[in-house]
Amino acid sequence: MSLKKREIAPASSPEATLTAHGLRKSYGDFRAVKGVDFEVYRGECFGFLGPNGAGKTTTMKMIYGAAVPTAGELVVAGLDVARHERAVKRRIGVVPQENNLDDDLKVKENLLVYGRYFDLPRKLVLQRTNELLDFVQLTEKAESKVEQLSGGMKRRLLIARALINDPDIVVLDEPTTGLDPQARHLVWDRLRELTRENKTLILTTHYMEEAARLCDRLVIMEGGDIIARGSPRAMIEEHVSPQVLEFRAGHEVLEALEALLDGRADAVEHTGEAVLAYTRDADSLMAEVREAGIEADNTVYRQAGLEDVFLRLTGRSLIE
Template sequence: MPTASQSLITARQLRKVYGKPGGQAFTAVDGIDFQVHRGEAFGLLGANGAGKSSTMRMIACVSPASGGELSVLGHDAATEGPAIRARLGVVPQDDTVDTELTVRENLIVYGRYFGLPKAEVRRRADELLEFARLTEKADESVAALSGGMRRRLTIARALVNNPDIVLLDEPTTGLDPQARHLLWERLFQLKREGVTLLLTTHYMDEAEQLCDRIVVMDAGRIVAEGSPTELITRHTTREVVELRLTDADRAAFGDKLRSLVPRHEDLADRLMLYTDDGEAVLGRVHTTGTRPITALVRRSTLEDVFLTLTGRSLVY
């Protein structure tokens, strides 16, 4: 097994190609390199079709790589899939809990799949019910749970085998803000306990909150890697000024406004001015004579980085 100083996941020139030999092929993952270290939260970001899910499936050893090398927990993913899967916890995008069982029974039955003794499974179930704040719901049917409770149960079930790595695919999709923040709290707790997290998400604020390090994927390749702070510093300005203008003001003052900053972006409903001093630029905006419908100065976020690197066009 790898030591604390080693990487738990190492990918070198990892590729995934779909399609039959002789037919039309689609390259979903195109020769990527990355490492995931023990105890960190590592994020995969990208638009639909960027290759995130294909990468996760290869790491989970449910989809073989088409090329390159992939090592997980010191094992070769190409030949030692069962040994790897035994040490993983997997949280799929869609909840797959058994609605015909109670909350506690879901944990116990799943734990038995790993060959854990009955007494150990019951002890783990009690611990995980407490961890997921579901103790009071232990003997209720899963069908009666809210979406947030089901999501917490799905994560608790993924932990029943005390995994070294937890793979989370869009962990908070569809949850209300309260449920999302409670789930973030549970994931923070896991990280403090030394569990390594690998997640995909479309929520940029979630990635900023949870991830120590991130790779941004586009068209099957990694286009950026670093901590959220490093990526923001490297790929965008410290602040953004967002202006909503009338059509008349955009036509009359647009060129003057764009000249105030080294980088701008014209959207259908907004003019984005990228700067390191938003208040100073906003002051100069007013000297041009324009009167914005609304004006907002905000700090740059990971979403600005993501859109800079991958574009704003929808990918189908």
């Protein structure tokens, strides 16, 4: 496998490797994905950010053939998924949300057997297996049983398995959900390495930090619709002011704060346990709060993030 950098210079106008037009999926009366449009460019990391039930996984499933679109057009690697099921699957790698490694096979055998599903020559599969175990730092576990691996190791093995066919596009459905922070950082590190090798990554997440760290561009999904799109920075600039004051206090204090901040801050959100004030000048806003004599000791100042974009657009936070 070419784990070395591929010599494809980024073109002046990026080339789309995946295009969705009016893509829709219904299950009976339930409309899981309500007609979305998006384009993924070659070599970028493209994210789907949104809460559970937003339609992210359904969209991923339509890309890798586990769900058939109800309507719309989906072209992956130049091929219409409706007509070229097998050919599309040959060009992509899939890291599913739930572990579905083959427990009857050892770590290394999981990759060897998976490689056979792609009709790859035995020698090539063996060579890639060794390279990929090295890449995901599981070489020492090659002969272990899958059930002996930790959650993070299983996820890394799933990533290695998704790369066995040297895919153009790697689809990752919540690649770090349920992992502890160290394991999560290790996965992020490997994914960044893949983007350096010019692989196209498409991932879903409900962690805004993950989206902000990894994604060149992303869409935010909510209730089957795309409600915002762009690079993380552009989305934050477009939808929220750059600075945030997070006030945490008793109910009455928060009410008073909300009344005071209304009109003074660019935007105010009341999330139940906190009042968030979006502003370009946190210092003077804070001064005004102190002047008004409101007790606001438990206040955090931070930069605005994607979570704030989501909150602005939906009035809800990403992770309930």
